[in-house]
Amino acid sequence: MSLGEFALIERFFAEGFARREDVAIGVGDDAAVVRVPAGSELVVAVDTIVSGVHFPEELAPEHVGYRALAVNLSDLAAMGAKPCWCTLALTLPRVDEGWLQDFTRGFRELAIGHGVALIGGDTTRGPLTLTVQILGLVPSGSAIRRSGAGAGDFIFVSGTPGDAAAGLGLIQGKNPKMQSEHDRYLRNRFLTPTPRVELGLALRGIASAAIDVSDGLHADLAKLMTASSTGAHVDLNQLPLSPALVDSQGVARARGLALGGGDDYELCFTVPADRLSAVRRAAAASECSITRIGVVEAETGLRCFDAGHLVTVDTTGYDHFAS
Amino acid sequence: MSLGEFALIERFFAEGFARREDVAIGVGDDAAVVRVPAGSELVVAVDTIVSGVHFPEELAPEHVGYRALAVNLSDLAAMGAKPCWCTLALTLPRVDEGWLQDFTRGFRELAIGHGVALIGGDTTRGPLTLTVQILGLVPSGSAIRRSGAGAGDFIFVSGTPGDAAAGLGLIQGKNPKMQSEHDRYLRNRFLTPTPRVELGLALRGIASAAIDVSDGLHADLAKLMTASSTGAHVDLNQLPLSPALVDSQGVARARGLALGGGDDYELCFTVPADRLSAVRRAAAASECSITRIGVVEAETGLRCFDAGHLVTVDTTGYDHFAS
Numbered sequence: 001m002s003l004g005e006f007a008l009i010e011r012f013f014a015e016g017f018a019r020r021e022d023v024a025i026g027v028g029d030d031a032a033v034v035r036v037p038a039g040s041e042l043v044v045a046v047d048t049i050v051s052g053v054h055f056p057e058e059l060a061p062e063h064v065g066y067r068a069l070a071v072n073l074s075d076l077a078a079m080g081a082k083p084c085w086c087t088l089a090l091t092l093p094r095v096d097e098g099w100l101q102d103f104t105r106g107f108r109e110l111a112i113g114h115g116v117a118l119i120g121g122d123t124t125r126g127p128l129t130l131t132v133q134i135l136g137l138v139p140s141g142s143a144i145r146r147s148g149a150g151a152g153d154f155i156f157v158s159g160t161p162g163d164a165a166a167g168l169g170l171i172q173g174k175n176p177k178m179q180s181e182h183d184r185y186l187r188n189r190f191l192t193p194t195p196r197v198e199l200g201l202a203l204r205g206i207a208s209a210a211i212d213v214s215d216g217l218h219a220d221l222a223k224l225m226t227a228s229s230t231g232a233h234v235d236l237n238q239l240p241l242s243p244a245l246v247d248s249q250g251v252a253r254a255r256g257l258a259l260g261g262g263d264d265y266e267l268c269f270t271v272p273a274d275r276l277s278a279v280r281r282a283a284a285a286s287e288c289s290i291t292r293i294g295v296v297e298a299e300t301g302l303r304c305f306d307a308g309h310l311v312t313v314d315t316t317g318y319d320h321f322a323s
Numbered sequence: 324m325s326l327g328e329f330a331l332i333e334r335f336f337a338e339g340f341a342r343r344e345d346v347a348i349g350v351g352d353d354a355a356v357v358r359v360p361a362g363s364e365l366v367v368a369v370d371t372i373v374s375g376v377h378f379p380e381e382l383a384p385e386h387v388g389y390r391a392l393a394v395n396l397s398d399l400a401a402m403g404a405k406p407c408w409c410t411l412a413l414t415l416p417r418v419d420e421g422w423l424q425d426f427t428r429g430f431r432e433l434a435i436g437h438g439v440a441l442i443g444g445d446t447t448r449g450p451l452t453l454t455v456q457i458l459g460l461v462p463s464g465s466a467i468r469r470s471g472a473g474a475g476d477f478i479f480v481s482g483t484p485g486d487a488a489a490g491l492g493l494i495q496g497k498n499p500k501m502q503s504e505h506d507r508y509l510r511n512r513f514l515t516p517t518p519r520v521e522l523g524l525a526l527r528g529i530a531s532a533a534i535d536v537s538d539g540l541h542a543d544l545a546k547l548m549t550a551s552s553t554g555a556h557v558d559l560n561q562l563p564l565s566p567a568l569v570d571s572q573g574v575a576r577a578r579g580l581a582l583g584g585g586d587d588y589e590l591c592f593t594v595p596a597d598r599l600s601a602v603r604r605a606a607a608a609s610e611c612s613i614t615r616i617g618v619v620e621a622e623t624g625l626r627c628f629d630a631g632h633l634v635t636v637d638t639t640g641y642d643h644f645a646s
Contacts, residue, residue: 024364025466028550030401030535031368031459033466036359041347044442045354046410046456050449078353087369089412089454119367122454126373131412131445131454133369136354143348143356212353227351 012104013088013121020084020117032119034085040137045075051128056172061099063191064130065106070195071214072134073114074265077200078212080144081136086111087120089131114197142204144269149209149228153270155294156279158196160242161217163189165261166249182244193265199290202282203269210269218259218313221268222302228270231301234294236311259304259313270296335427336411336444343407343440355442357408363460368398374451379495384422386514387453388429393518394537395457396437397588400523401535403467404459409434410443412454437520465527467592472532472551474621476593479602479613481519483565484540486512488584489572505567516588522613525605526592533592541582541636544591545625551593554624557617559634582627582636593619 013027025033036042049068051057069086076083088107092100111118116134167190170183196212203210211224217239225232236255245254271279283290297303304313336350348356359365372391374380382390392409399406411430415423434441439457490513493506519535526533534547540562548555559578568577594602606613620626627636 024464025468029469030398030533031366031404031457031466033364033366033402033461035463036365038361041356042359042365042458043354043356044408044410044458046412046443046445046454048412048414048445048447048454050414050447053447053449075353079356081354085367087367087456089369089371089456091371091373091452120369122369122371124371124373124376126376126452127450129414129449129452131369131371133410133412133456134354135365135367138356140358141347143354145348146352210353 012100013118016108017118018112018115020115023085023117023119026117026119027121034119034135036137039140041140041143043076043079043081043136043138043143044133045072046131046133047071047075048129048131061102062106065103066110066192068130068132069107069110070193070265072132073110073195073197074212074214076134076136077195077197078144078210078267079138080142080200080204080210081138082201083114083116083134083136083197085117085119085135087133088118089122091124091126091129093126093128138204144200144203144207144210146209146211146224146227149224149230149270149296150272151230151296151298153208153272153296154276154292155221155232155234155268155270155296156290156292157213157217157240157266157268158199158288158290159194159264159266160240160245161213161264161266162245162254162258162261163242164193164263165257166245167191168263182247185242185244186248190263193263195265196267196288198286199267199283199288202286203279206275206278206282207269207271210267213264213266213268214262216260216262217264217268218302224268224270225296225300225302228296229300231297231299231303232294233297234302234304236304236306238291238293240289240291335423336441339431340441341435341438343438346408346440346442349440349442350444357442357458359460362463364463364466366399366402366404366459366461366466367456368395369454369456370394370398371452371454384425385429388426389433389515391453391455392430392433393516393588395455396433396518396520397535397537399457399459400518400520401467401533401590402461403465403523403527403533404461405524406437406439406457406459406520408440408442408458410456411441412445414447414449414452416449416451461527467523467526467530467533469532469534469547469550472547472553472593472619473595474553474619476531476595476619477599477615478544478555478557478591478593478617478619479615480536480540480563480589480591481522481611481613482517482587482589483563483568484536484587484589485568485577485581485584486565487516487586488580489568490514491586505570508565508567509571513586516586518588519590519611521609522590522606522611525609526602529598529601529605530592530594533590536587536589536591538585539583540587540591541625547591547593548619548623548625551619552623554620554622555617555626556620557625557627559627559629561614561616563612563614
């Protein structure tokens with residue numbers, strides 16, 4: 001069955017999302033209109049995911065929908081912003097109502113969980129590509145930048161990076177052992193990563209800089225250090241590795257995935273030494289584990305240490321266009 | 324030569340765009356931060372264009388860049404909003420610096436002309452797809468909706484619809500006569516349509532409803548009428564046809580293109596009878612021709628008249644997914 005484009009948009013995108021008082025005009029006009037409260041600044045991020053590039057073509061549509069929004073929520077988390085509204089540009093090879101229904105369920109579930117209203121959409125025909133733009137709010141002047149890290153600040157990461165990359169490997173069948181509890185856990189870390197929105201909000205006024213870990217901890221920490229014109233001393237023995245990851249991959253490979261694997265959507269952030277107890281309280285309040293993995297240094301570059309020895313880490317993160 | 328994704332983004336998207344005082348954080352962090360002034364509401368639109376679907380694959384990159392932004396500016400024009408900021412999600416099959424340079428030139432030229440700052444971007448690998456999200460401002464409560472038309476209001480359209488569709492036909496080689504002045508004009512109406520931003524701003528407080536004509540005048544006017552729970556009496560003899568269109572296509576086909584052809588990015592809007600002189604002044608001030616083509620009626624549906632006779636118009640507009 002084929003529905004017209006407009007009926008499609010109306011049916012799947014106009015209903016069932018969070019209703020917000022601050023949406024003056026939602027889906028269905030030439031543009032949406034929302035109200036930004038005085039004293040707040042608007043925070044804007046956009047991320048595209050492409051079938052076969054950012055996720056396997058065979059990924060279930062509810063996971064595609066979940067991930068399309070999750071990667072954007074993660075960007076706002078890194079700014080310490082509260083997500084409020086989003087738009088969805090969906091390019092589809094064909095109309096498949098079942099696919100759309102499942103996709104929308106995954107997207108909607110996460111949107112509702114964060115109180116995010118879908119205020120605009122565009123549906124076009126073409127190869128499966130999804131672009132979400134997320135709009136959020138921070139109290140004026142309080143967004144956490146990448147550029148605020150200073151020498152002596154401690155470096156933290158949330159959760160257990162590497163899990164998502166290991167999960168993707170399992171999904172893509174690089175490991176036939178699919179039924180263990182640990183494997184299920186790892187696969188879910190790829191399929192339904194947890195954007196650290198609550199942690200990001202709690203880090204305002206505490207973290208000196210933050211970035212979300214989408215391309216790999218090593219690559220993203222390097223970007224944060226470059227933006228801050230600083231360097232980092234990272235203690236590989238402090239990397240938080242999940243029991244599932246170590247069980248599935250062994251310590252050496254687990255460490256490589258934690259540093260170089262993408263898709264974790266954890267936060268990597270820096271905290272001045274005099275705010276260590278504050279950051280512990282913030283993490284506890286947002287029910288998110290955080291681990292201190294190193295310290296910011298004035299000398300640029302990333303230096304990784306294993307049991308006190310400087311080691312070379314062979315990982316450059318994920319770069320769509322790297323030759 | 325292959326550049327990394329991050330270098331790419333930095334090189335093409337961080338430089339040469341409008342600088343705005345209200346951008347606290349621009350391209351280069353996890354998200355952008357902008358300031359919305361008190362008394363204003365935020366207006367948000369998103370549009371995707373796909374190679375081979377919304378434009379011919381062989382279209383010159385500067386025209387792709389121009390059109391990607393123009394279609395979004397047109398959405399804000401229809402709301403009476405002032406465009407301020409945009410994000411660009413660019414999915415590219417490969418890195419081609421020459422292509423990117425030309426694309427960026429077309430995009431940037433239009434952005435600078437409207438004082439729009441590019442505040443965020445995402446570059447991914449995949450089939451050529453461009454999603455622009457545009458953010459603008461209106462004084463609170465003053466956005467022009469689709470739903471405000473009332474029986475007795477007059478219906479107007481800006482410019483001369485049908486030109487872009489004829490121009491696309493010429494570009495696609497359906498007409499071998501490529502060198503006349505008229506043909507060049509028509510092709511340019513497709514390649515570089517004029518988003519009616521100034522007209523839209525001037526229509527605030529005057530137009531009762533508005534929509535931008537992207538899918539064809541007949542289809543878009545029908546959407547406006549549906550949103551307003553009204554109908555329309557359209558006088559086909561009043562359709563504003565450009566001399567180039569009539570010369571190129573003859574009157575009958577010109578009229579069909581004016582009603583059914585897409586890609587015009589003109590505004591179609593309704594005006595209460597007591598504001599006719601106000602709308603003439605508004606159009607003159609924004610240096611945009613407007614033409615009265617009909618009247619809003621209480622009875623739903625579109626009725627087209629030719630020399631006083633009700634006629635059937637065979638056009639349903641452009642629908643990406645219609646079977």
